[in-house]
Amino acid sequence: MKRALLPLTVLVLVAGCSSSQNWGWYVIDPTTESGWTNVKFLVSGMGATIQISLIAAVLSIAIGLIVALPSLSEKRGWRLVNRIYVEFIRSIPLLPMLFWVFYGMPIVFRSMGLNIPIDPFWGAIITLAVSDSAFTAEIYRAGIQSIARGQSEAAQTIGLNYFQTMRYVILPQAIRRILPPLANQFIYIVKMSAFASVIGMQELTRRANELVVTEYRPLEIYTLLIFEYLLLVLIISAGVRWLERRMGSDERGQ
Amino acid sequence: MPDAVVELVDVNKWYGTFHALKDFNLEISSGERVVICGPSGSGKSTVVRCINQLERHQKGTIRIDGVELTDDSKSVARIRSEVGMVFQQFNLFPHLTVLENLTLGPIKARGLSRKEAEARARHYLERVHIPDQADKRPIQLSGGQQQRVAIARSLCMEPRVLLFDEPTSALDPEMISEVLDVMVELAEEGMTMVVVTHEMGFARKVADNMVFMDEGETVEQGKPENLFTNPKSERCRKFLSQILQH
Numbered sequence: 001m002k003r004a005l006l007p008l009t010v011l012v013l014v015a016g017c018s019s020s021q022n023w024g025w026y027v028i029d030p031t032t033e034s035g036w037t038n039v040k041f042l043v044s045g046m047g048a049t050i051q052i053s054l055i056a057a058v059l060s061i062a063i064g065l066i067v068a069l070p071s072l073s074e075k076r077g078w079r080l081v082n083r084i085y086v087e088f089i090r091s092i093p094l095l096p097m098l099f100w101v102f103y104g105m106p107i108v109f110r111s112m113g114l115n116i117p118i119d120p121f122w123g124a125i126i127t128l129a130v131s132d133s134a135f136t137a138e139i140y141r142a143g144i145q146s147i148a149r150g151q152s153e154a155a156q157t158i159g160l161n162y163f164q165t166m167r168y169v170i171l172p173q174a175i176r177r178i179l180p181p182l183a184n185q186f187i188y189i190v191k192m193s194a195f196a197s198v199i200g201m202q203e204l205t206r207r208a209n210e211l212v213v214t215e216y217r218p219l220e221i222y223t224l225l226i227f228e229y230l231l232l233v234l235i236i237s238a239g240v241r242w243l244e245r246r247m248g249s250d251e252r253g254q
Numbered sequence: 255m256p257d258a259v260v261e262l263v264d265v266n267k268w269y270g271t272f273h274a275l276k277d278f279n280l281e282i283s284s285g286e287r288v289v290i291c292g293p294s295g296s297g298k299s300t301v302v303r304c305i306n307q308l309e310r311h312q313k314g315t316i317r318i319d320g321v322e323l324t325d326d327s328k329s330v331a332r333i334r335s336e337v338g339m340v341f342q343q344f345n346l347f348p349h350l351t352v353l354e355n356l357t358l359g360p361i362k363a364r365g366l367s368r369k370e371a372e373a374r375a376r377h378y379l380e381r382v383h384i385p386d387q388a389d390k391r392p393i394q395l396s397g398g399q400q401q402r403v404a405i406a407r408s409l410c411m412e413p414r415v416l417l418f419d420e421p422t423s424a425l426d427p428e429m430i431s432e433v434l435d436v437m438v439e440l441a442e443e444g445m446t447m448v449v450v451t452h453e454m455g456f457a458r459k460v461a462d463n464m465v466f467m468d469e470g471e472t473v474e475q476g477k478p479e480n481l482f483t484n485p486k487s488e489r490c491r492k493f494l495s496q497i498l499q500h
Binding site: 148150151153155156158159160164168169173 | 306308327331334335337338339341343345346347348349358359362363364404407408410411
C-alpha cells in the first residue's frame with residue numbers, strides 16, 4: 001500500500017497536468033498581465049507573515065526562558081508554577097486560543113476598565129508567542145539541565161549570583177544545545193501563522209484564500225502558497241545551519 | 255577558640271533518609287591544614303560541601319570567622335567570598351579561555367576592572383606554574399594543568415580558606431604530583447586548607463590535623479604520624495592498611 005502511494009501521486013499529478021481542461025496555470029502566469037497582478041497580490045502577504053513570525057518567535061524565546069527558570073528551582077512551589085503553565089498552555093489548540101485572544105481578551109480588558117484594542121496583527125502575535133512559549137520553555141529546561149551541575153557549583157564558589165551564573169556560565173553553554181530545537185519551533189511558528197488568516201490578517205494564506213474566491217483556481221493558487229512557505233522555511237534552515245557552524249567552531253576553540 | 259576560621263558544631267545532614275553527617279564537629283584555625291580521609295560514602299565530601307553551603311545542613315551550627323551561617327543569601331554570599339573550592343572534576347568553564355575562567359569571578363562578583371583582574375589572574379597562573387596557557391581553552395590542557403587552573407581560579411578570589419574535594423582523584427597517575435606540588439607550596443605559604451584526599455604522602459607532609467571519617471562520623475583525628483603509626487580504632491587501621499598497600 002505504502003509503496004503504491006508514490007506512483008499513484010505521480011499518476012494523479014501527470015493526469016492533472018496533461019488534461020488542459022482542468023489545469024489553469026494562467027491565474028499565476030507572470031508573463032500575462034492579470035497573472036502578474038495575481039502573483040504580486042499573493043506574494044505581498046509575505047511581509048506580514050514574516051513580521052508576525054519574527055516578532056512572535058522573539059517573544060516566545062523570551063517568555064520561554066522566563067517560564068523555564070522556575071522549573072530549575074529546588075523549591076517545589078516554583079517547579080509547580082512552571083508545570084501548570086506548560087501543561088495548560090500546550091494543551092490549548094492554536095485556533096481556539098486565537099479566537100479567545102482576538103474576540104475574548106478585549107472583553108476582559110473592558111471589564112477591567114482598560115481600553116486596549118487587539119487588532120489581527122497583535123492578536124496573532126500574542127497567540128503564537130504564548131502558545132509556542134510552553135514548548136520553548138521545555139527546550140530551555142532540557143538544555144540547561146544538560147549542563148553538568150558542577151558548572152553552576154563552580155560559578156557559585158567564585159561568588160557569582162544566580163543571574164550571573166545563568167548569564168555567563170550556563171546559558172552560553174546551553175545555547176548550542178538549545179538552538180537546533182529552537183529553530184524547529186521557529187519553523188513551526190511560520191507555518192502556524194497561517195491561522196492568522198481566519199481573524200482577517202492579510203498574510204500569505206489570507207491572500208491566497210481571497211484570490212481563490214475570485215478566481216476559482218484553488219489547486220494552482222494553493223500550490224503556489226505551499227511553495228511560498230517552503231521558500232521561507234528553507235531560508236530559515238539555511239540561516240540556522242550557518243549559526244550552528246559558527247557556534248560549533250567557537251566551541252572547539254578555533 | 256577565638257582564631258577558629260571555620261567551626262562546625264554538631265552538624266547533621268540528611269539526604270532523604272540517608273544520614274550523611276552525624277553530630278559532626280570540626281575546628282579549623284587560621285593557617286591550619288586539615289586532611290579528611292575515609293572510605294567512600296563516609297561523608298567527607300559532604301563536610302566541605304556544607305562548609306561552603308553547596309549543601310545545606312539541617313541541624314547544628316557552622317561558623318565562619320565566628321559568624322553563624324544562616325539560610326539568607328547575604329550569609330551565603332559572605333562564605334563564598336571567604337571560602338574557595340577546588341573540585342574533583344575541575345569544573346572549569348569550557349566556553350571560556352583560561353584567563354576568562356580566572357577573571358570572571360573577580361570582575362563580576364568583586365567588581366575589579368578587567369585590567370586588575372587580568373593582572374591578578376596572570377600572577378596566580380604564575381604561581382601554579384602555567385603562565386603561558388592563559389589564552390587556551392581548558393580542553394586544550396592536560397588534566398593536571400586543568401586542575402592547576404582551577405586552583406588558580408579559586409586563588410583569584412583571594413579566599414581565607416581553600417577547600418579541596420578529592421583534587422587528584424580524576425587525574426592520571428603521572429599528573430598527580432604536579433597538582434600536589436602546587437598544594438604543598440600553598441600550604442607552606444600559610445594558606446588555610448581543608449583537603450579531602452586519599453593521598454597519604456601529601457597528608458603526612460602538610461597536614462596539621464588529620465580526620466578519619468566513617469559513616470558520617472569522626473572516628474579518629476590527630477597528627478598524621480600518630481594516625482599512621484598508631485591508629486586506635488579497628489576501622490581506621492583497616493582503612494589505612496588498604497590504602498597504603500599499594
